[in-house]
Amino acid sequence: MLTRSTPVRILLLTSASLLCFSPGFAQEGQVPEQPPVQDEPAGESEDQRTMETVQVRYRFIPDEKRSTSEVSSLLDAGDFDLQGDSDAAAALRRVAGVATADDKFVYVRGLNERYSSATLNGSPLPSPAPLRRVAPLDLFPTSALDGILVQKTYSPNLPGEFGGGLVDIRTKGIPDDRFLEVSVSVGGDTETSLQSGLLYDGSDTDIFGYDDGARELPNFDISNENYEFGRALTDNSSLLVMQSGDVGLNWSGGLTGGNSYDITPDIELGVLGSIGYSNDWSTRQGIRGQAVRPSANSPEIEAEEQRERYSTQNTVGTNALAVIGLNLYDNHELKFTALGTRSSEKEARTVIGETEEDAGVFRDDSLEWFERQLWTTQIAGEHNFPELMDLKVNWRGSYSEALRDAPFQLSNRYREANDGSFVLSSSPAANRIQYSRVDDDTTDFGIDFELPLAFSGDYFSEINLKGGYAYVENDRYANVRIFDVTGVGGLANTDGIRLDYIYSALFNGGPGVIQETGGIQFPEAYIATLEVDAAYFQVDTQITPFMRAALGGRFESALQAVDTVTIDGPSENNFVEACIERQADQSCDNKEDFLPAATLTFTPFQDFQLRFGYSETLTRPQFRELAPTQFVNTETDVSFVGNPFLQNAEIKNYDLRAEYYFDRGQFLTVGAFYKDMTNPIEEVLVNIGNVTNTSFLNVPSAKLYGAEIEYEQIVPVYNWTDWGFFSDRDLTVKANYTWSDSEIDANGTTFVNGGTPTAPVISEVNAAGRVSDGRRLQGQSEHLVNLQIGLSDSNSGSELNLLFNYASERIRSGESLSDGLPAIVEEPPITFDLVYNRPFEIAGTSFEFSFNAENLFGDGYEAYQQGGGVTVPVDTYDLGPSISFGLKKEF
Incomplete structure (x- = not known):
């Protein structure tokens, strides 16, 4: 599977592969398998029998x-x-x-x-x-x-x-x-x-x-x-x-x-x-x-x-995931993914306080139901072309x-x-x-697209x-x-x-x-x-x-x-x-x-x-x-008003x-x-x-x-x-x-x-x-x-x-x-x-x-x-x- 990290991984793999010149190459964390002990060849000196050491700068x-x-x-x-x-x-x-x-x-x-x-x-x-x-x-x-x-x-x-x-x-x-x-x-x-x-x-x-x-x-x-x-x-x-x-x-x-x-x-x-x-x-x-x-x-x-708030919320979540994948001829992969996830919130809330408008103590009772749902389907392919x-x-x-x-x-x-x-x-x-x-x-x-090029x-x-x-x-x-x-x-x-x-x-x-409200303060959509x-x-x-x-x-x-x-x-x-x-x-x-x-x-x-x-x-x-x-933010009960003249932020x-x-x-x-x-x-x-x-x-x-x-x-x-x-x-x-x-x-x-x-x-x-x-x-x-x-x-x-x-x-x-x-x-x-x-x-x-x-x-x-x-x-x-x-x- 190809990722953005492939170039660096190639470098690490290439460096690590130098170890293959030495018998008994081991993966990280393993003890290399030792070769069997053999009799010394006749006429071979100590220096001639010294194994060549390859120093590796990177470890995979x-x-x-x-x-x-x-x-x-x-x-x-x-x-x-x-x-x-x-x-x-x-x-x-x-x-x-x-x-x-x-x-x-x-x-x-x-x-x-x-x-x-x-x-x-x-x-x-x-x-x-x-x-x-x-x-x-x-x-x-x-x-x-x-x-x-x-x-x-x-x-x-x-x-x-x-x-x-x-x-x-x-x-x-x-x-x-x-x-x-x-x-x-x-x-x-x-x-x-x-x-x-x-x-x-x-x-x-x-x-x-x-x-x-x-x-x-x-x-x-x-x-x-x-x-x-x-x-x-x-x-x-x-x-x-x-x-x-x-x-x-x-x-x-x-x-x-x-x-x-x-x-x-x-x-x-x-x-x-x-x-x-x-x-x-x-x-x-x-x-x-x-x-x-x-x-x-x-x-x-x-x-x-200043109001006292008391609420109870019941949140019901459901989700489903389906994945189907095909690996073809070692160089091609197709994958289909479907995900559906849903969260429904049912809340009862009471708020007690005072306002000048009501000239005394008031109590607001609210019953609410919110459904949040997201589903997505994706088909993706990864292809390697050695030729x-x-x-x-x-x-x-x-x-x-x-x-x-x-x-x-x-x-x-x-x-x-x-x-x-x-x-x-x-x-x-x-x-x-x-x-x-x-x-x-x-x-x-x-x-x-990615095209890797190698040079000497x-x-x-x-x-x-x-x-x-x-x-x-x-x-x-x-x-x-x-x-x-x-x-x-x-x-x-x-x-x-x-x-x-x-x-x-x-x-x-x-x-x-x-009576339905709307108009200047509340354009409905x-x-x-x-x-x-x-x-x-x-x-x-x-x-x-x-x-x-x-x-x-x-x-x-x-x-x-x-x-x-x-x-x-x-x-x-x-x-x-x-x-x-x-x-x-x-x-x-x-x-x-x-x-x-x-x-x-x-x-x-x-x-x-x-x-x-x-x-x-x-x-x-x-x-x-x-x-x-x-629009009212149901988390804070604060109303939002948009600004149609906002510009892009540049960073x-x-x-x-x-x-x-x-x-x-x-x-x-x-x-x-x-x-x-x-x-x-x-x-x-x-x-x-x-x-x-x-x-x-x-x-x-x-x-x-x-x-x-x-x-x-x-x-x-x-x-x-x-x-x-x-x-x-x-x-x-x-x-x-x-x-x-x-x-x-x-x-x-x-x-x-x-x-x-x-x-x-x-x-x-x-x-x-x-x-x-x-x-x-x-x-x-x-x-x-x-x-x-x-x-x-x-x-x-x-x-x-x-x-x-x-x-x-x-x-x-x-x-x-x-x-x-x-x-x-x-x-x-x-x-x-x-x-x-x-x-x-x-x-x-x-x-x-x-x-x-x-x-x-x-x-x-x-x-x-x-x-x-x-x-x-x-x-x-x-x-x-x-x-x-x-x-x-x-x-």
Whole structure:
């Protein structure tokens, strides 16, 4: 199989092959077999019998991290087991320079998910996340993955949207032998499991992660059939009534199997299939609020709408993977991969607080259901042509679809009466039903060529010519329909009365009216597209025996556009299109970019190498950042408003890393990086009416710099101490630390929407009036720390690992200078995890037992605003310790 690391591997293999001149050549870690002792030939002198010694400068260690030209980090299936992480997002937080957000997205080298790309087996992915174009990585269970590559320096064969790095998720491939693996696990956490929580019944198929149609929008003209719509609601009372009850345990199961078949001596067929299911619960209890200035000139801030939040969420995950592969005549490989993964979240939430609008205490009750789904199909080929100067050709084609469907979100506000009871509020938008959906699809095709050339001599002995073409099209349609239930004023005391009874009274001769909102503040939908044609070339050459260089560039031609859609009534076909031309110069023409990249690898002595890298990349605005509509982030209950006049961010990347390898998978690396950014995109706070929202703008420029250190080694404790305990046990230490800093330069202008969401007007303003000059970039943590200490027993096969993860505070949303409000800062939880795996036998049958204890000290999450020595909590909740027990059987 051909990879980008092939040239360097050829060098290592060539060097190692020199050992073949000596009889008894052994693989690394093996004792060479000694030749039989023979009688000395007559007349042969001692000097004549002296064997010639060949000194080898390199040792073959097949490690992708080491052999690639670029700076990268790699997790494999063994790491997933040792770390106990169930999905890709959780696993990636162990990688140097990588942090996670919302347990779904990754921040690489201090740049948030906007600046990173995610691919599956090299193909770009659509996203079911309404506020992001990057796919949430918690959708990918580690049970279906073979590994994850994080590439931190750019190479021209990758998409040009490359800021912090690229994450390539690699699914399992075809097996060498027949196998069948069954796994189950059960667990819970101290905040949720077997305790009282908020629940609601929903539909009959919720346990499978699918709605049976009970939540669908009624299919009739709501403006004329208000009574029928109301009756459809009350007929499904299970969607309206919040309850309290005991929460069960978390549990999951999986089945994976495969086989390989020899069709003919030259044709091998391999198949693999995997299915998985998980059912998890989480309860969050904490505070939500926002800061205000008591007066325009006040240096301090104070809390407004401090609210107590309590919620229970049930997440059901399902996934399936199918792989079919053909190996043909040793030089050709075809592989078909299909992956479907789905996560459905069912939440009941209540929030209690005070507002001036309701003149007292209020209570918001919400019942929600979110379906996130992604499926992808890919066919790929790898071909070697020895008769054509060893030409290598790799190609791929894929089509993927992502869906985020929230078919029924119900929210109702109660206000406290004089007698202390709660009655249904009559305030505008107090009682609301919302339907929203995001459909996102991606089509991808790519082909890569590599021609290796070999020459005699010490200089430019190898030259690998690489080139290729790629086409990607990403299309999205997103819509939201909001219905307000009005006419409830003057109702009698509704405290303790079920909501389905109240709504039934409203729509059976009562005063209730359902009215759809929309227009200026809420254009109900947007359509977006991004098309990219790209071609690249690269020359990878061995300049001297100790120096290798890769030089190339990528040309991209891209068209990106967003149209808002205002639905006039219930018919989705009756809309008015308003083409919003993205570029600040009001041009919808394709934007063309040339992105150069160069790396230099110097190997002054055995097992040590020094890398230098330079590249130019870009980041395009995400669809949601461009659409000038309002959309609520369900994680934070904060509304987002897009800016259609955002421009591409341009990045110049500088990298330096020194690497020393003790053995395969054992190394010490020290690196530094610097990024010079033009027009980086930042999230900032804005006010619409009396509500604080977030929006986006280009900052004139910024710089980001930092350093990383990684250390992984099997520590030879027994050799050092001669302690008998370690005679059959290995101690493994893995540690990494990343320090980074950044600085925004607000000297210059930026473009914002000076009109309305449906009639945007470009407006050029001073950036210094929107962002604070000199502050850090959004999402950048100064410190990232990971430590893993493992103890493995060769006799029992057990593995015990203690893991520590820390990410320092970072900006979640930027400041609002027009209102004098500071940025929202978040502190992710500090986690200590314990993972134990051990095989055992019962009645001659082998099993593997696992025990995971996560967040042992129960650290929670906190987001806040600070100003004038005052700290205002914005979003806080507890995260208790959790444990799980697993059992695996392979047949």
